[in-house]
Amino acid sequence: MFSTVLVALPAALICLFISSAPAHADLKLCNRMSYVVEAAIGVDYKAATATRGWFRIDPAACRVVAQGTLTAERILLNARALGVYGSSPIPQNGADMLCIAPDNFVIAAARQCRSGQSPAPFTQISPTATDDGNLVAYLAEDSEYDDEQARLAGIQRLLVIAGYDAAPIDGVDGPKTQAALAAFLKNRGLTPDIVQAPNFFAAMIDAVQSPSSTGLTWCNNTPHKIMAAVGTDDGKTVISRGWYRIDPGKCLHPDVTGQPRQIFSFAEAVDGENRALKFKDRPLNWGGATQLCTRESKFEINEQGDCGTRGLAITGFAAVDMSGGGKTLRFAMP
Structure with a gap:
């Protein structure tokens, strides 16, 4: 049973x-x-x-x-x-x-x-x-x-995170997934035979954790773990989403889909118990003037008004200039 x-x-x-x-x-x-x-x-x-x-x-x-x-x-x-x-x-x-x-x-x-x-x-x-x-x-x-579908869905998910259109993530093969995979391999200088290699997922994750010429990339140049959140404005709805863990020396691409008009970013360094760190008595974080709703646990919030009355925190995000087609934000010690 x-x-x-x-x-x-x-x-x-x-x-x-x-x-x-x-x-x-x-x-x-x-x-x-x-x-x-x-x-x-x-x-x-x-x-x-x-x-x-x-x-x-x-x-x-x-x-x-x-x-x-x-x-x-x-x-x-x-x-x-x-x-x-x-x-x-x-x-x-x-x-x-x-x-x-x-x-x-x-x-x-x-x-x-x-x-x-x-x-x-x-x-x-x-x-x-x-x-x-x-x-x-x-x-x-x-x-x-099943095993075959899980493997393909795993590839699709990492392609989407890396900025390639392999959605929906459903474990079903097709021309869209194959085109996204071919573009990923070409752009990363990888040969098609690596797809069947035992280390393929490790190679994909290494690629996702390196800077990219497209989309938003966060890079952690500090000795601390960083938790980050992203905000997107498509002209109708502003959505805030987090938290993304960025280990020291690593980069990460938040899974921003579509073509948002504006992207916002917030990040903070944390200790082993995810408590915010300070440096010289000041919070070690990277944000800006745009106030969006967040919470301590992982979240996706699509209504940004009255954060406090809804039991949410108000966090200052920085607007990110994406006019060049891609942007890498590097978080470093002051």
Whole structure:
């Protein structure tokens, strides 16, 4: 009998299709989503809880996250999409708050976080036993992609973020997707055979995280993590959207679609717990005079009036001059 554990994404719900099975062998996670994800697992055994992460898994790929006999009373999961996807995915909701770290980690006592660690929600899973005696859990969207569709939808999503028109993101091949992919490969100096290579998603993400001659690009030249938000005005509606995570030394293209008349930008440096940083007693942020609505958690807001009375924050965005066809904003220390 199958049950479903929901992991929330605003663009698409992640589901873990699971069934009851004893944890007795290799545990494998398979990604049938259109996002490259990073996963962390938690193991409860005899009143002790340990966590381990991050395991990066491309669309349509699987990865063993625990080898050999897995002794556990409960197995738990936290999954996150890469920061390159910006405001679309959000962390899952779960009943167990366990410790994680920003980079690869193994935490033996995961219910009491120490310096450099932070609590995150984990969801209990019961993976399916396979014919070879191993265990598998599938990460899937409500679109219920198969492996081929998930891979193509993952390519489409990164093409859109990189500024190429591969919409809709549906996992269905066609002339529009092929034209966008061909243009991407040509502009990035990549040969067509890389599409089938194991490192293709890594190559696409590297391209998305580098400056572009089209659209808006944010580049983080600070030693801190930066969270950014974008505003667009199409002449009828002003939409603010965030937050996009930009790691130190990386660039990112917010997924701005269509041809907006005006684009606005706001960014701020944050610490490991996403608290705003100050430099010489002043907020370390990059904004301007245009006031738009935001909130602490990820958001998309299409009504900009009365922010305060609606429980929203008022944030000053900078207008971005896109007259040259493309603009790179580089955030640096004062």
